[in-house]
Amino acid sequence: MYSEKVMDHFMNPRNQGEIEDPDGVGEVGNPKCGDIMKIFLRVRDDRVEDVKFQTFGCGAAVATSSMATELVKGKTLEEAWDLSNTVVAEALGGLPPVKMHCSVLAEEGIHKAINDYRVRHGLEPWDEKPGAPKAHSNETCEA
Amino acid sequence: MNRKRLVYLDHAATTPTAPGVVEAMLPYFSGRFGNPSSIYGIARESRLAVDHAREQVARAINGSPEEVYLTSGGTEADNWAIKGVAFADRKRGDHIITSSIEHHAVLHTCQYLEKQGFRVTYLSVDEFGRVDPADLENAMTDRTVLVSIMAANNEIGTLEPIAACGEICRDHGVRFHTDAVQAIGSVPVDVEALNVDLLSLSAHKFYGPKGVGALYVRKGVRLDNLLHGGAQERHRRAGTENVPGIVGMGVAIERACERREDYARRLTALRDRLYGGITERIEHVRLNGHPTERLPGNLNLSFRFIEGESTLLMLDHAGICASSGSACTSGSLDPSYVLLAIGLPHEIAHGSLRFTLGESNTDDDVDYVLETLPPIVERLRTMSPLYAEYRRSQDVQ
Ligand SMILES: Cc1ncc(COP(=O)(O)O)c(C=O)c1O
Ligand code: FES
DSSP, rough: OOOHHHHHHHHSSSTTTTOOOOOOEEEEGGGGGTTTEEEEEEEEEEEEEEEEEEESOOOOHHHHHHHHHHHHHHHHHHHHTTTTHHHHEEETTOOOGGGGHHHHHHHHHHHHHHHHHHHHHOOOOOOOOTTTSSSOOOOOGGG | OOOOOOEEBBBBTTOOOOOTTHHHGGGGGTOOOTTTOSSSSSHHHHHHHHHHHHHHHHHHHOOGGGGEEEEEEEHHHHHHHHHHHHHHTTTTTOOEEEEOOHHHHHHHHHHHHHHTTTEEEEOOOOTOOOOOOOHHHHOTTTTTTEEOSSSTTTTOOOBBBBHHHHHHHHHHTTTEEEETTTTTTOOOOOOTTTTTTTEEEEEETSSSOOEEEEEEEETOOOOOOOSOHHHHHTTTSSSSOOOHHHHHHHHHHHHHHHHHHHHHHHHHHHHHHHHHHHHOOOOSSSEEOOSSSBTEEEEEEEEETHHHHHHHHHHTTTTOBHHHOHHHHHHHOOHHHHHHHTOOHHHHHHHHEEEEETTTTTTHHHHHHHHHHHHHHHHHHOOHHOOOHHHHHHHHH
């Protein structure tokens, strides 16, 4: 069901773990839906110097956490913000359609961590693009 | 990790054919390919083979051959029993009672009938997944025409009080159907002792071929046809018989019933050793289903803080086949309705694994799982923000 790339990132996740005293943290998802993702950022000179994740979820959720953190590492916060879930999914060689929402989670997690950093520094949080996909539109998961 | 080992622990999903089953089927693909409905010699051979298999099925469940109708599997048998009785008895009533943990072949059929104007009561179950016969009694109305309660649940393995439910139905003059797909070959199934009027079974769950099953229909039970067409199955079920499949089912059910007691004893021992070993090695594990009233080969566990699909992927990588009630394996956002029905919170249901043991499993297999599973759970917990949170809360205390 999953591509080789997905399985590689699932079995050997990059950047898995925690950052002590991170500059920004974003936790998204809901245990009720079976997925939680937590992103930790270390920021230097407006760049993602280091990034780590913790994920409770399916193979796709773990693999997209791994790939998304790889892709934002070293990027400016603005570039990191612009990383979309479809780019992450493509970098993984594609995801099954039912698993696309898991990749949205990674995008949301990074956004939340960036905005956490911005708020901590007295900056305005950035807005989600209008019409941006949401991981959970289902009511059971808004709880 | 490059061991070429395969440990199949998903026998509730399907089983391999037993020795002798395929061999018995083979002649009916080519040499004895005749249509049982034709009149010449090779057709007669097919007819005799089908009749013999029917007798084997009847004997296995203590029914008579005239009460056994051959189908394309458990799904068709469930559909036929429920729609067949509902439509045949429509003038008498419009109410059906079932449980909330039935297989989709029953639940979705009942939901379809609700759209056709029937009323359906879905009995809730206790924390072990058991229907309370008193609830059945209370749900009976003078419009009730059919009760359908499964003999054994496919996810959590819980055995239902079928004989008691059957007795209540008999007292009320209501038809009683049981889906015994998971029960055959594992627990005694006797249509007389269980007071059942209709019973579904499926060959691929007891080491027979896929795509063939049977519906037992007690003499005198009125049943509309599901499939219309030719005169097969005494005008009750149209369509040229799956002769090789039926032959294979006959051999498999006879064999399964002969071996049932040994099989159950062996699987129970293996299963209990697996369960004991897992709880010794892994913390925060919960048994789902009934501690004793359960299928011998079924072990359904929830592992806190981790999600089922990712666990299955890692097990698969190590050559272990199991299944999970996590939403992530089904592509929906809700975990198994069976696990929710026994009261599990969503996040615990997401961390469920089902191991179903079978004939080929050995003590070695159990040892291999006991060696492989703990590091996998540990690894996924290390990755899990829920586990990190839990550990922080422990540190604080
Ligand atoms: C309890 C139960 N009922 C019905 C079925 C459906 O049987 P079949 O696969 O033969 O259609 C299954 C098998 O998945 C089952 O476990
Ligand atoms: S986390 Fe549930 S489907 Fe991906």
